[in-house]
Amino acid sequence: MGPMADQTPFTKGHGTENDFVLVPDLEGSRPLTSAQAARLADRHAGIGGDGVIRVVPTALADEALVLQQAGAARWFMDYRNADGSVAEMCGNGTRVFAAYLRREGLETADEFAIATRAGTKVVRFDGPDLIAVNLGPWRLAQPHIADAEGFDALVHVEGHDPLSALSVDLGNPHTVVALPESVDLDNLDLHHPPVVNPGPEHGTNIEFVRPMGPGHVRMRVRERGVGETRSCGTGAAAAAIATRFWAGDIGDSWTVDVLGGRLRVRMLPGQEVELAGPAALVADGTTTLA
Numbered sequence: 001m002g003p004m005a006d007q008t009p010f011t012k013g014h015g016t017e018n019d020f021v022l023v024p025d026l027e028g029s030r031p032l033t034s035a036q037a038a039r040l041a042d043r044h045a046g047i048g049g050d051g052v053i054r055v056v057p058t059a060l061a062d063e064a065l066v067l068q069q070a071g072a073a074r075w076f077m078d079y080r081n082a083d084g085s086v087a088e089m090c091g092n093g094t095r096v097f098a099a100y101l102r103r104e105g106l107e108t109a110d111e112f113a114i115a116t117r118a119g120t121k122v123v124r125f126d127g128p129d130l131i132a133v134n135l136g137p138w139r140l141a142q143p144h145i146a147d148a149e150g151f152d153a154l155v156h157v158e159g160h161d162p163l164s165a166l167s168v169d170l171g172n173p174h175t176v177v178a179l180p181e182s183v184d185l186d187n188l189d190l191h192h193p194p195v196v197n198p199g200p201e202h203g204t205n206i207e208f209v210r211p212m213g214p215g216h217v218r219m220r221v222r223e224r225g226v227g228e229t230r231s232c233g234t235g236a237a238a239a240a241i242a243t244r245f246w247a248g249d250i251g252d253s254w255t256v257d258v259l260g261g262r263l264r265v266r267m268l269p270g271q272e273v274e275l276a277g278p279a280a281l282v283a284d285g286t287t288t289l290a
């Protein structure tokens with residue numbers, strides 16, 4: 001690399017330790033390749049993160065479904081997983097993205113909309129580092145094949161009998177496993193990718209959930225395109241939605257404990273769901289994009 005190599009600014013942030021590299025592209029002129037995103041997210045050769053977020057004006061996005069949102073949301077969260085793959089949505093990402101937009105003065109209100117590949121989401125500042133996002137509508141992904149107990153898939157994790165699960169769509173795909181008492185959540189080995197059957201064509205995020213009491217669950221998550229992460233916002237919402245469904249649609253306020261902290265999930269009218277929790281921006285710098 002020569003001395004004139006282009007320096008790209010970045011910010012590192014996280015929401016309950018789901019961490020992201022944010023890269024501003026305010027002119028919409030520097031789309032990231034998958035390889036560049038993967039390199040930025042690399043914890044050894046790059047900055048390191050579960051995902052990479054390009055900050056781009058919605059009106060300058062090059063995807064039709066995003067451009068349509070330009071009247072409603074000024075900024076587009078262009079999200080990539082750590083392996084460089086494109087994802088439709090990231091719940092913690094929206095909250096960290098909102099913190100970044102406010103810090104940079106790109107948005108100044110306590111409530112504003114952002115564009116994502118899963119539609120426009122409204123974020124709200126409930127405190128300096130407590131940010132809520134309306135994740136919008138959710139749906140059960142394959143209700144036509146759900147059995148009487150509310151399961152529609154089996155998840156195969158090495159060393160365990162097949163685990164019953166429910167598929168939930170939050171704009172991105174989730175498969176929520178109801179962990180039997182006999183399986184210890186903390187000792188579950190998630191190094192190898194579990195096999196989900198039937199699973200969505202383009203993969204899924206898998207949440208392993210242990211109920212802790214009314215409206216309270218603990219979960220671990222293996223994210224599509226990443227591996228195990230310390231939190232997943234859409235995953236926390238999916239975990240609350242599935243657990244509530246299994247309990248007979250009881251309770252609208254949920255606490256979801258993840259390895260990186262605590263998230264709040266609230267069921268909203270119209271089958272929408274809100275996610276809330278802390279978001280932090282922890283470092284700024286420049287890097288080179290090969």
Ligand SMILES: N[C@@H](CCC[C@H](N)C(=O)O)C(=O)O
Nearest residue numbers: 087090091092172232233234
């Ligand atoms: N961590 C995110 C989800 C990121 C995308 C996911 N890995 C996918 O591929 O769908 C969250 O907080 O929701």
